[in-house]
Amino acid sequence: DYDRPRVESKYPASGQVQYMLNLDQEGILKNINFALSRKLGKNLSVGIGFNYIYGYLEKNIEEKWTKSDITITDKKSHDFKGFYINGGLVVYLSDALTVAGVFRTPYTKKSDSKSLLRYYSPQGKTDIKIEASAQNSYKQPLVVGLGLSYKFSKVFKAAADLSFFNWAN
Structure with missing residues (x-):
């Protein structure tokens, strides 16, 4: 979930607001997963998942x-x-x-992006709009992890895990 609280900043001088800054952001990223798993013998289980992600992000600054x-x-x-x-x-x-042991393959998150930058001054009779669109991509790294679980008793279990994100590639 990309939602953030709206931020508003005001600069008052001589008791009157001279400048205001508003920042607003919202969005969401969803994941659909189809997974299969299988127990191989008494002591081994394996699984694989196929994931499709989709969502949006909108940011507004005024x-x-x-x-x-x-x-x-x-x-x-x-x-x-x-x-x-x-x-x-x-x-x-x-x-x-x-x-x-777990892994996630590296992948490219693609984005259809749009931008609108506007300068508006009714006193100066100026309204400048710059619109743009692009197809962007964001490389996501290979992720591998190891986990360990130990059951001390029926009511107490301890676990630890370690993850590696291969941002170098």
Whole structure:
């Protein structure tokens, strides 16, 4: 979920607001997963998942100089989509000790993006709009992880995991 609380900043001088800045952001990223798993023998399980992601992000910034009645707005929107595979295996070393390994393939999250930058000054009879659109891509790294679980008793279990994100590639 990309939603953020609206931020508003005002600069009052001599008891009157001279400048206002508003920032607003909202969006969401959803994931549809189709997964299969299988137990192979008494001590081993494997699984694989196929994932489709989609969503959007909208960011709006508005600056206003009240005395001169100038407003600058910057609106950006992104529609995301992508596909990746994840999987893992679990090894039951004993009734108390379990070890797991997982991965997520690297993938490219694609985005159809739009932008509108506007400078508006009714006193100066100026209204400048700059619109743009682009197809962007965001490389997401390979992720691998290891996990360990130990059951001390029927009511107490401890677990730890370690994840590596391969941002270098």
